[in-house]
Amino acid sequence: MSALSHLRVLDLSRVLAGPWATQQLADMGATVIKIEKPDGGDDTRGWGPPFLKDRDGQPTRESAYYLCANRGKQSVAIDMASPEGQAQLHELVKSCDVVVENFKVGGLKKYGLDYATLSAIKPDLVYCSITGFGQQGPRADQAGYDFMIQGLGGLMSITGEQHGEPQKVGVAVTDLFTGMYATVAILAALAHRDRTGIGQHIDLALFDCQLAMLANVASNYLVGGVNPPRYGNAHANIVPYQAFPASDGHVIVAVGNDGQFARFAELCGHAEWASDARFATNKARVENRTALVPLIEAALIQQPRAHWIAGMESAGIPGGPINTIPEALAEPQAVARGSVVDIPHPLGSVRMVANPIKFSRTPIRYDAPPPMLGEHTQHILARD
Structure with a gap:
């Protein structure tokens, strides 16, 4: 029934x-x-x-x-x-x-x-x-x-x-x-x-x-009093949380906490990012996104999407491809x-x-x- x-x-x-x-x-x-x-x-x-x-x-x-x-x-x-x-x-x-x-x-x-x-x-x-x-x-x-x-x-x-x-x-x-x-x-x-x-x-x-x-974006305005701008594929409150260009297309990086960021920095070959005061916490990364994002872009462009996706999966870092609709519906998980x-x-x-x-x-x-x-x-x- x-x-x-x-x-x-x-x-x-x-x-x-x-x-x-x-x-x-x-x-x-x-x-x-x-x-x-x-x-x-x-x-x-x-x-x-x-x-x-x-x-x-x-x-x-x-x-x-x-x-x-x-x-x-x-x-x-x-x-x-x-x-x-x-x-x-x-x-x-x-x-x-x-x-x-x-x-x-x-x-x-x-x-x-x-x-x-x-x-x-x-x-x-x-x-x-x-x-x-x-x-x-x-x-x-x-x-x-x-x-x-x-x-x-x-x-x-x-x-x-x-x-x-x-x-x-x-x-x-x-x-x-x-x-x-x-x-x-x-x-x-x-x-x-x-x-x-x-x-x-x-x-x-x-x-x-x-x-x-509008959820957290409206809350950002009601609490902070600042008109929220457009961020493209980035996130207003989390960094790095956006799409980045790899050597053969784009890949999503969705770091959700400081531990994940430390592993991501190591994956990028820049473990020092995690101890840099500008990037060590999410608060600092949001405040210094204009300094951090170009560094990540320079690192990710060196390798194809598959390299970064496999690395993030192995390290427990949220991320993945940007699928077309046919690709999304054919994903093994969807099947x-x-x-x-x-x-x-x-x-x-x-x-x-x-x-x-x-x-x-x-x-x-x-x-x-x-x-x-x-x-x-x-x-x-x-x-x-």
Whole structure:
């Protein structure tokens, strides 16, 4: 039995933050009913190429983007703008534990699908709203998208090379983090409901989650009062903790304490660095990074990546290569952990990155692919 096989979720969300949260719940065994527009369905179905290929190798209309966040769900095509669709959804919610939506603030009220309406139908309902800026505040009525939130929320100001332009992260991290916060919040609200019999409304904002993601960098500012700069691949609070050029490419060095630094200095052929007052402690190394980093660069450029990676592994110094995506997914560790799964699909099969959670008693199963548009409409509506 799966961990959440008792749970039923009505998924009204679109794009990535909401679907990412409901995929986590689906992975853990919840029945997730994904409500889609009859005409076209989820917008992300068209966010390609690439598109899934069928058994004959021909592209289909199922985009890789849509596939990545919708496995294990059941697709029901309903026009929520119609009285009939609204009645069907009101009936569905009676048998659901959770509703997840990411419409603009107040956007579902005209359809009778807002928290006030649905909680009157089912008082113990857990209702999670994901918006750009939350349910109140001067920006509450604005739409929010990952890219703009990365900029507005400060993340881009600390991402990129020190003297280059601000950069967004290569994946939609604000959406993904918000989805994960939503999953945690939903499970906590369900625990509260199970104790008290009372549901509640969860108000999650991409902007709030982005600020929380700043973690130690925000803390550096709040404690130190200095606007954090961009460090490229370096770390604000640890040195050396960055990528360095070897003779044939780049290698990551992630020294985490003074003992590791002493071993790293010896590996570089400069054991004296560890006794140099400028470099002996992490505090000193951070203060003198502009003196130390060129010395490390001069040492590492003398040998290829494999030399340094093998040496760091032998000495217990964190570090490694900078893999491409194909290299990362083919890493022996990824293979050993089953990090890529092949799931049967009505059109053939689809390869996906596995959920990283490993349960000892309720392992995650990969027997339900991302659904075709409206695939489960008749089954779900007939049941309810």
